Structure formats: structure tokens, C-alpha cells
Amino acid sequence: MTVEAGTAIPSSSSHAEEPNYLTHETGLKSWLFTLDHKRIGLMYLVSVLLMFFLGGVMALLVRTELLFAGETLMEADTYNKIFTLHGAIMVFLFIIPAIPGAIGNFFLPIMLGAKDVAFPRLNLLSFYIYCAGTVLALVAIVVGSVDTGWTFYTPYSTRADSSVIWMTGAAFVLGFSSILTGVNFISTVHKMRAPGLHWKRLPLFIWGIYATSIVQVLATPVLAITLFLLIMEKTLSVGVFDPALGGDPVLFQHFFWFYSHPAVYIMILPGMAIVNELIATFSHRKIFGYMFVAMSSLGLGLVGFLVWAHHMFTSGMSEYATMVFSALTFLVAIPSGVKIFNWVATLYEGSISFLSPMLYGLSFLVLFTIGGVTGLFLATLATDIHLHDTYFVVAHFHYVMVGGTVFGFVGGLHYWWPKMTGKMYDEKLAKVSWFLVFVGFNVTFLSQFVMGSQGMPRRYYDYLDQFQPLHMASSGGAYILGLGFIIMSFMFVKSLRSGAKAPRNPWASAGYEWMTTTPPHPHNFEETPVMTRGPYDYHLCTEEELWDGFDEDFQPSKKAKA
Amino acid sequence: MASDAHAHHGPEYLAHHFETPAQQFDAAKLGMWAFLAQEILFFSGLFIAYGIFRTWYPEAFSVGSHLLDWKMGGINTVVLLVSSFTAVMAVQKAQLGDRKGTSFFLLLTIGFAFGFMIVKYFEYTHKIHVGILPGKYWGCPGFDCGSAPPEAFFQEVEAAINAAYHTAGPNLVPYHIRTFYGIYFVMTGLHGIHVLVGIGIILWVWRRNQRGEFSKDFNTPVDLVALYWHLVDLIWIYLFPLLYLID
Amino acid sequence: MTQPQGTVQLPPQLSTIAPEVDAMYYAIYWISVASFVVIVGAMLYFSYKYRRRPGHEAKPAGHATVLEITWTVAPIFLLAWLFHAGFVTYMHGVVAPDNARDVRVRGMQWNWEFEHEGGVIDELNVLKVPVGHPVRLIMSSSDVLHSVFIPAFRVKRDVVPGMYTTLWFEATHLTEERTCERDADCPEAHFCGRADANGVRTCALPLFCAEYCGAPQGIQDSAGRNTNHSTMLAEVRVVSQEAYDRFLEEGPPAPAHCDAAEDPAACWGEGLFSQNGCNACHSVDGSRAPGPTWQGLWGSTRQFADGSSGVADENYIRESILQPQAKIVTGYSGVNMPPYRFSDRQIDAIIAYMRTLSE
Numbered sequence A: 001m002t003v004e005a006g007t008a009i010p011s012s013s014s015h016a017e018e019p020n021y022l023t024h025e026t027g028l029k030s031w032l033f034t035l036d037h038k039r040i041g042l043m044y045l046v047s048v049l050l051m052f053f054l055g056g057v058m059a060l061l062v063r064t065e066l067l068f069a070g071e072t073l074m075e076a077d078t079y080n081k082i083f084t085l086h087g088a089i090m091v092f093l094f095i096i097p098a099i100p101g102a103i104g105n106f107f108l109p110i111m112l113g114a115k116d117v118a119f120p121r122l123n124l125l126s127f128y129i130y131c132a133g134t135v136l137a138l139v140a141i142v143v144g145s146v147d148t149g150w151t152f153y154t155p156y157s158t159r160a161d162s163s164v165i166w167m168t169g170a171a172f173v174l175g176f177s178s179i180l181t182g183v184n185f186i187s188t189v190h191k192m193r194a195p196g197l198h199w200k201r202l203p204l205f206i207w208g209i210y211a212t213s214i215v216q217v218l219a220t221p222v223l224a225i226t227l228f229l230l231i232m233e234k235t236l237s238v239g240v241f242d243p244a245l246g247g248d249p250v251l252f253q254h255f256f257w258f259y260s261h262p263a264v265y266i267m268i269l270p271g272m273a274i275v276n277e278l279i280a281t282f283s284h285r286k287i288f289g290y291m292f293v294a295m296s297s298l299g300l301g302l303v304g305f306l307v308w309a310h311h312m313f314t315s316g317m318s319e320y321a322t323m324v325f326s327a328l329t330f331l332v333a334i335p336s337g338v339k340i341f342n343w344v345a346t347l348y349e350g351s352i353s354f355l356s357p358m359l360y361g362l363s364f365l366v367l368f369t370i371g372g373v374t375g376l377f378l379a380t381l382a383t384d385i386h387l388h389d390t391y392f393v394v395a396h397f398h399y400v401m402v403g404g405t406v407f408g409f410v411g412g413l414h415y416w417w418p419k420m421t422g423k424m425y426d427e428k429l430a431k432v433s434w435f436l437v438f439v440g441f442n443v444t445f446l447s448q449f450v451m452g453s454q455g456m457p458r459r460y461y462d463y464l465d466q467f468q469p470l471h472m473a474s475s476g477g478a479y480i481l482g483l484g485f486i487i488m489s490f491m492f493v494k495s496l497r498s499g500a501k502a503p504r505n506p507w508a509s510a511g512y513e514w515m516t517t518t519p520p521h522p523h524n525f526e527e528t529p530v531m532t533r534g535p536y537d538y539h540l541c542t543e544e545e546l547w548d549g550f551d552e553d554f555q556p557s558k559k560a561k562a
Numbered sequence B: 001m002a003s004d005a006h007a008h009h010g011p012e013y014l015a016h017h018f019e020t021p022a023q024q025f026d027a028a029k030l031g032m033w034a035f036l037a038q039e040i041l042f043f044s045g046l047f048i049a050y051g052i053f054r055t056w057y058p059e060a061f062s063v064g065s066h067l068l069d070w071k072m073g074g075i076n077t078v079v080l081l082v083s084s085f086t087a088v089m090a091v092q093k094a095q096l097g098d099r100k101g102t103s104f105f106l107l108l109t110i111g112f113a114f115g116f117m118i119v120k121y122f123e124y125t126h127k128i129h130v131g132i133l134p135g136k137y138w139g140c141p142g143f144d145c146g147s148a149p150p151e152a153f154f155q156e157v158e159a160a161i162n163a164a165y166h167t168a169g170p171n172l173v174p175y176h177i178r179t180f181y182g183i184y185f186v187m188t189g190l191h192g193i194h195v196l197v198g199i200g201i202i203l204w205v206w207r208r209n210q211r212g213e214f215s216k217d218f219n220t221p222v223d224l225v226a227l228y229w230h231l232v233d234l235i236w237i238y239l240f241p242l243l244y245l246i247d
Numbered sequence C: 001m002t003q004p005q006g007t008v009q010l011p012p013q014l015s016t017i018a019p020e021v022d023a024m025y026y027a028i029y030w031i032s033v034a035s036f037v038v039i040v041g042a043m044l045y046f047s048y049k050y051r052r053r054p055g056h057e058a059k060p061a062g063h064a065t066v067l068e069i070t071w072t073v074a075p076i077f078l079l080a081w082l083f084h085a086g087f088v089t090y091m092h093g094v095v096a097p098d099n100a101r102d103v104r105v106r107g108m109q110w111n112w113e114f115e116h117e118g119g120v121i122d123e124l125n126v127l128k129v130p131v132g133h134p135v136r137l138i139m140s141s142s143d144v145l146h147s148v149f150i151p152a153f154r155v156k157r158d159v160v161p162g163m164y165t166t167l168w169f170e171a172t173h174l175t176e177e178r179t180c181e182r183d184a185d186c187p188e189a190h191f192c193g194r195a196d197a198n199g200v201r202t203c204a205l206p207l208f209c210a211e212y213c214g215a216p217q218g219i220q221d222s223a224g225r226n227t228n229h230s231t232m233l234a235e236v237r238v239v240s241q242e243a244y245d246r247f248l249e250e251g252p253p254a255p256a257h258c259d260a261a262e263d264p265a266a267c268w269g270e271g272l273f274s275q276n277g278c279n280a281c282h283s284v285d286g287s288r289a290p291g292p293t294w295q296g297l298w299g300s301t302r303q304f305a306d307g308s309s310g311v312a313d314e315n316y317i318r319e320s321i322l323q324p325q326a327k328i329v330t331g332y333s334g335v336n337m338p339p340y341r342f343s344d345r346q347i348d349a350i351i352a353y354m355r356t357l358s359e
């Protein structure tokens, strides 16, 4: 009772009555208690977008305060709370759950040809744990708010007030959401692949999410225990981190970064995972060096465990440790480079279309390269001493986290939006918002590289006059960036309200997820598909598979074929 | 309708999204192992903290371990080992389709788990009562730093010190004994929480067994809960010598 | 001596290590620029050349194992060199020369205290260092983490409670002791320091606190500014070696506002009395306090706990400050006065002040 990939395509003429996951059940309860990974994915999407906007508003408050030296909007302690919340919300509530939770949940089972993830109940539980963590974080904001920075360094955090307990409690709880998602995905990838879908055919998106899941399962528990110890330190005063009780504050940093460096790969791997799909689809070509790209994800995940102390070169560790960690840090550049080179090589002899998702994909290449190579300035001991804890670091990590992950996420959102919602969006508006976001982003953070290398420390409420022009440029860029996001939100809302009906395969992609109806069937595929070709085998696709049922307005390349 | 085609495609216990019972079982087992890997890393942070502070302040750890009652810890080790065995028996009975036997051994396991918690309760209450407590609460009976520690506190500490230094003379209480007890309470406390959670889920599995949900063909939950229980046991196997025995 | 110029990216090089660090910086910078140009150049070129258009189809991707191995292995050599060079330069910055002059640095929320050889403590948040001579900072914190960061010297090191960390540098240029109104009045990389008692501000190099250390809620300093992590800012003044030696001998000079006072020495002494916290234990009006009152102390006969006695003269006062435990006044064995370190001129000033309390 199975159908082969090439012939599984639902014909465009019969689409009217296809049941889809959005409409086959209705009512609030059907959402809140759903076990359908697609609905859970959508609920994650809504939550993480809300958190992104909350974090973004905090970012704009930060930038506005820094528009001028001295007090602009708020007092120093308020500022400290705002940037802490900005960092904590963006990291724990937005970027870590965003791609695996929203897009991974939605598309991982579909791309595997499975009906659901291995443990649907656990999946829903992860989502509710995420919600509980969010509530704790909001409590922390209400009961007095945290001003420790997202890193919760001791002994500052052990002395600060009890809202730190709420915030670390939130991160602790969120960690378990992340771990359970990882456990779920690992089982799913191993055990739920459709017939014919062997490892060498696995979409690179899945390889990326799979590598992420491994890191999530192995690194997050260490953060959990660290935060638990911190909470114990504050309540029972266990004396592990607090020097006043004979503890060691530097030990906390080791523990924290043992998680939080691998966590940056929890953030970037899913972004890279999406970029694979964008570049393949919009070049109509299999990703060059497929196996190398797949293995580089695992490589990044594993090497990522060995470099944590590069955040602590000035902390007073031994010289021996700084040497080892600096050397290991350079190793992570290798798998990242492999990816970049292979992506560029994929463009070679491709057939490249510049629709909005691809613009984000290409921007990722540019911005991640900048973010990555500035990581090398920080990995080099001599220069990190000067650059540590300056805006150079702030710019570095925004280039990788925003220029990398957020651009990948937003690109994926554009790319899969038609499949998820069944609606097309306004491509012109999408391009306008892309342009504003791209330009605004670079203005915001390029100026921060310069002020950082000139010596502007981070987490500063007030600054010397010499940094004034650069701070103003940075804030101006942030406003452009914000405008870009507002236009984007407008565009998506408009699409929901009045978007044209999306065809099955609007981008003429060979990816498995485009083989099913739009929006997908409640069980993803009407019949379990059998994969007879890889997800990037454009030369093996039939004319109908790629170009069937699609609207020429959206895909000028249809004409190109003719 | 297409969805009907998926509704009944195998035995009752086969969830709709799996093709075969074997696939369902393999997925569950792999998931459990991934979860256990997570558990190990969770505790590893504490073991590392233990290792580091032990190398820095060996004398504090020596005195600390002499203050713990190895007999109580020993009893608990035996209790947990036996409970691991009864958990294995429950799995075997379940695989044979022996519902009564499964229930019996599950209950027995729970019984031992309670036994463990009772011993721990006595250890904890005694420590709290005399003021053998972590960090700034060291020497504060019942976490009340306003009152002086009872005579028992001084006697026990002195005995432990003399045992640790192998002399009877007046010896100093190492400062970092506070940290030892911080680590002791966090480690055994977290382990205790795991035991309590274990009791909860074994009870739940027991109930499902009573309702007749399991059979020769389908007994994955019994298998998984036993795996979890072995891990809880295993962690104690490390905690006991590290905290109670080596000085 | 003319001040060196900075570049768009880096501030002027004012220490011996700075040129080395900057060379590393620019090496990475040009490697990065080259990689970026190649990668983004190829990306743009391919995007244009293979844009989707009628009559052109994508060619299926083939294998190119040799290419893959090349771009996996080739960067390793480059990265290995980067690591090595970076580490060597770093070690130069770590191992202080033997003849370095030590300065003890104490970080506290939100001030820096610097103690020079011989126990000379300068004003809070002012660090004087000799030009052309290595200086080693031995740093400790009394509360949370801080970090000493002097951009012009390219040095940074965390200040950690419960342990000592060190850092060294050799300044190559004098700072210009020029008065200023705003930062813009000062040479590049300098800033306009805090006002002294007369409201005069001088240019200095900034020493930032680079490790986040918080902010009090709603508390402001005397200048009406909110003291916090971002204003935990010290002035680095690079002075000639002779001036530095003189400073060590004489201690920090009397504050300028005392020049006009009737008795400049006593004015200075009174300031020291309150700035150093002597008033926590000593009263000046005869009232009871943990330590003996200073009223009428000068010249009186003191009874000591060991039964002996002596007159409170210069030598005695000096000893009582530098080694308080040498002679304990009867009735005051319960409280231990900590030993203080002052230059001779400062002790003279304290005595001058003390005299006024016995008149």
C-alpha cells in the first residue's frame, strides 16, 4: 500500500477536498491538546515570534539609551536589567527553541516521510515545559528583574536579589524542554525514516537538526546542574561558587560555558540546516559535497564541546589552559569553512533564482562569514585580550546569531510559509523588508566592531564622548532593522488575511516536504511514501513533480523552463 | 477517508504513527537511552565539582566523610541493589506475560525504594538537627544560626576529625567542610528526588499493569522504567563510596 | 614627545606590547578580508553567471573529493600559524620582566584603589605609572568580579575575589597633563578625567572596568552621576621615571584646595583622617569610640597595656600608625587597629592635624 516518490504527487486537479491539518479539527481544545507535530510546531512558532519581538523591543530600548552618552531614557540599574532581559529572552526563549521547536517540529517528520515524531505526547510536553519556563521568566521580570547579564556570573549573581532564582529557574526548566525535544528528534531520525530514505538521502536540514539534538541532549544537562547549583548557592549557600564561603567563581564560568559554547552550535546548526535547503532549492542543484556538509554538522557539534574556555582567556585560568583552548577553538573554523565553501560551490553551474528566501540564504553566507572570521580574532589569544568584553564581541555574536541564525530562520519562514499556512505572501514587500533588514543589520553591528576594537567595553550604560558617533550610527541602524521587521510582520499578516492560495510546490523544489498537499494532510502523506530518489535529485524529478500546479506569477522561472 | 486507513493498522497498543510494534519498541528504547545519557551528564557536573574540591581540599573531604555514617549508607546500597534485582525480575515476568508476578516485583521495588528514603530521612534529620549543614549554615542546628549547636555536634565533629587525622589531639575543623556538605546535600538530594520520581512512575506502570495493558508482546513501559531505575541505582553506587567511604 | 596616532580600528599604541598585538590583529584582518573577498566574490559571480533564465538548466552536482580535502586541510595550516603567533604574543604579555615595579590594585564596586611600592596609595581611581619601565599590577577584588582594561596598552585581566591575578605593561609615552573641559580637548585615546577639589580636570588614559559589576539602585555619587560598572573608570597617568620616584617618596601631593588654607598641612591631614576611615574608630571631640579619641592626644602621656608608658610625640604617632600593635593603649586591647601605610609627608600632615586638636 505504498506509493513511490515520483508518483506520490497528488494531482493538482483534485486538491479541493484534501483534508488538511489546519481544518480537519477545530476549536481551541483541538489545538491545546493536539499531538500533531505540525500544530505543535505552529504553537512554537507563535511563541518564539512573540519572544523575538519582546527581545527586539528590549534591543531597541538598549540602542535608544545608548544613542547619547549619560542618561537618555533610564537609569543605570534599569539599563542593566533591560540588556540582561534582552540577552536572556533572545537566547533561552527565542533562538534555542526557535528553529528546532517551530520549523524542526513541523518539517522533520514530513521530510522523513513519517506520520509524526516518535513521541508525540513528549513533544506536547516539551512545548508546555517551554511555556512554564516562559512564565517563570516573566515572573522574574515582575518580581524585580534580573541584572546579572545573561551569563549569571558569580559572585554577582549570588549576591543579587531573589529574582535571579526565578530567571535561572526559568532557564533550568527551558533546558528540559530543549533536552526532551532533542531526545524525541534523535529517536525519530533513527527509527522513523520512510522506506528508501537511507542516511545518504537524508535531507541536510535533518542532518543539521539531528546534530543539534545530540548537542542538546549532551550539553543542556550541564547547564541545568550549573543553574541548580547556583540556585542552591543562593538558598542553601552550598559554597561551591561563592568565594566568601570558600567556593570558586571561575568554576562557575567553566560550568556555564561548558554548556553555553555548545549552545552556540545549538543556535547556528539549525540555521545552517535551513540554508542547505534554501540554496539547493533556489539553485536547483544538490548541495555540493553532500556527505562532507552532513558530517561537518556532526563535526561542529562534537568539536564544539572542547572549546568552552575561550570565553575565559582573561579570567585568570592557567596559561596552559588558555593555550589548549585557543588551539582547539581554531578547529571549529574547519567544518564551518567546509560548509561555506560547499555552498558557494553549489551555486556553480546551478540555476539560481533570487526569490526572497534565497536572498536570506545568500545573506547568511555573507554575514556568517563576517561573524565567523571575527570569531578568529577572539580565538587568537593576543587579540582576544584586547577585544574581550568589548563591543567587538557583541558585534561578533550578533553577526553569527542574527546574521546567521535569525537570517536562516527568517529565510526558512519565508520558504516554508506557503506550505505551513497554505497562503502565498507579497514577494515585493518581502524583498523590501529583506533590504531594510540587511542594511539595518550591517549598519548596527559594523559600527560596533569599530567601537569595540577602539576599546568600548560592553554592558556599559554610559560611555566616553569619543564613541558618540559610532553609537549613534549603531542606533540608527537598529531603527532601520526594526522598520524592516515591522514591514515583514505586516507582510505576513497580510498574507494570512488575503494571501493567494499556495500551490503544492511554489518553489519547484525536489525536497520531500513539497510532495505532499498544501497545507499538509493531517498524517503528512496520504500514503506512506517510498523514497526512490534523494531530496536534491533535480535531474531525477519528473516535470510534474517540480512544476505542477504552480502559479507563474510567483515563479518567473517557470517561463524560463519553457 | 484517508485518515481512517491509518486508524486501525495493527494491535491495540501500536500507536498510529508507527508502522510495526518493533519500530515502536526500538524508538522507545533509543529515546530512553538518550534520556539516560542526559541524566548522566546532569550528574556529571556534580561529580566534577566533587573531584575538583576534593583535590583542592582533601582534608575537608576526609573529615566530611568520617562524619557520615557508612553503616546507613551501606544499608541503603544493599537496599538499592536488591531493588534493581527486583526491577529486573519485574521485566522478566512481564516478558513472560505473568501479570501477577510483574505487579508483585514492581511493588517490591517500590517497597525497597521507600526503605531507601526512610534511611535517608533519618540521616537528613539527624544532620539538620545537630547542624551539620552546608555553607553558612554549618553549625546552625535546624538552619537557625541564632542558636548554638548542641553538644552532639561538637562530639561528632571531634570524633570525625580525630579519625581523619588519626590522632586524638586537638585538631582544626577544615574550613571547606562546608563545601563538602554543600556537595553532599545537593548530590544526595538530587538523587533522592530521582528515587521519588522513580517511585511515582513505577506506581504508574504498576497501575497500567493492573489494568491489563501489558502482555507478552507489549511491555515496553516495564522495560523502560527498569532501565531508569538501574540508572538511579548506578548513581548511588558511585555516590556511596565517594561520599561515605574514601577518606 | 609627540603622541602616536591610532587607526580607524585601533587606538594609538602606547605600550611596548601594543605593536605586537596590532600586528596580529592586522594579520587576521587581512586574512579575513581575503577570505571574504574570495567567498563573497565567488558567490556574487556565480549568482550572476548562473542566474535562472530560459535555456539554462542546473547541472547535477558531481564528486570532487580532492577539492573537498583541499579546502578542509589548507586552512589548518593557516589556523595553526594564527594560533601559534597569537600564543607567542600572548605569552610576552603574561610573563612580567623581573625588574617590573609592582602596583597593587583593589577593585571594589565601583572604584579602583592603587597601592604603590612602599604602601603609597594615590587618590582613588588614579593610577600613576612610570614611562619606559615595566609595571606589574597585582590585582584583587573585595566584592564581585571586575576587570582592568587599558585599551591604549592592549591589556586586560579579570579581578577576581578570593584570588590574585596579575598583568603587566610598559608604557611608551607620557600622557599630556593638559587641563580640559571635554574629552574632545584631549589627545586621541585620552579622556578628560574627573574634576579635583578645585574643579580642574586633566587629560588621562582611560582604565575601564571590563567585567560587568552592576549598578546600585538610585544611588548617585557626589558629582550627581550614577556610579556603576560603566563609570568604574580610572585615570592612567604616565609620568617620567623621576616624577614617579618622587611620587613614591613623597606620596600623593596635598590637595590643591589646601593651598589656600590657613594651615595647609593640617587641612591635608584632616582630609586623610576622613578619607582613610580613621574617623570610624577615633573621635576628635573626646566622645567614646572603639579607639582613643584624638582630642588632646598630641603631647599627652600614654599608659600602655604592658604597664609601660610614653609621650605621644612624632615617633610614637608614626609607629602607632604604621605598627599599631607595637604599643597598645590601656583599655584598648579588645580592638585591633589595622596597620596603615602613608608616606612621611602624609604622616606629617596627620600630625599637623592632630596638633590642632590639642590646642
Ligand code: HEA
Residues within 6 Å of the ligand: A151, A264, A265, A267, A268, A310, A311, A329, A330, A332, A333, A336, A337, A338, A340, A368, A369, A371, A372, A373, A375, A376, A378, A379, A380, A384, A387, A388, A389, A393, A396, A397, A400, A401, A404, A405, C031, C032, C035, C039, C075, C078, C079
Ligand atoms: C550562533 C552563535 C555563535 C557561533 C556560530 C560562533 C562561532 C564562533 N565563535 Fe563565538 N560567540 C558567540 C556566539 C557564536 N560564536 C556568543 C553568543 C559569544 C559571546 C557570549 C557572551 O560573552 O555573552 C561568543 C564569543 C566568542 C568568543 C569569546 C570572546 C570573548 O568574550 O572574549 C570567542 C573566542 O574564541 C568566539 C569564537 C568563535 C569562533 C572561532 C567561532 C567559529 O565557529 C566560527 C567559524 C567560522 C568561520 C571561521 C567562517 C567560515 C570559515 C571560512 C570561510 C573558512 C576560511 C577562513 C579562514 C580559515 C580564516 N566567540
Ligand code: HEA
Residues within 6 Å of the ligand: A052, A053, A055, A056, A057, A059, A060, A062, A063, A083, A084, A086, A087, A088, A090, A091, A094, A095, A148, A149, A150, A151, A394, A398, A401, A402, A406, A444, A458, A459, A460, A461, A474, A478, A481, A482, A483, A485, A486, A489
Ligand atoms: C538571538 C539572539 C539575539 C538577537 C536576535 C539580538 C538582536 C539584537 N541585539 Fe542583542 N544581544 C544578545 C542576543 C541577541 N541580540 C545577547 C546574548 C546579548 C548579551 C547580553 C548580555 O550582555 O548579557 C546581547 C546584547 C546586545 C547589546 C549590548 C548591550 C550591552 O552590552 O550593553 C546590544 C547593543 O546594541 C544589542 C543590540 C541588539 C539589536 C539592535 C538587535 C536587533 O537585531 C533586534 C532586531 C529586532 C527587532 C528590532 C524586533 C522588531 C520589533 C519591533 C520593531 C517592535 C514592533 C512591535 C510590534 C509590531 C508588535 N544586543
Ligand code: CUA
Residues within 6 Å of the ligand: C107, C108, C109, C110, C145, C146, C147, C209, C210, C211, C212, C213, C214, C228, C229, C230, C232
Ligand atoms: Cu567593576 Cu565592572
Ligand SMILES: [Cu+2]
Residues within 6 Å of the ligand: A260, A261, A264, A307, A308, A310, A311
Ligand atoms: Cu564560544
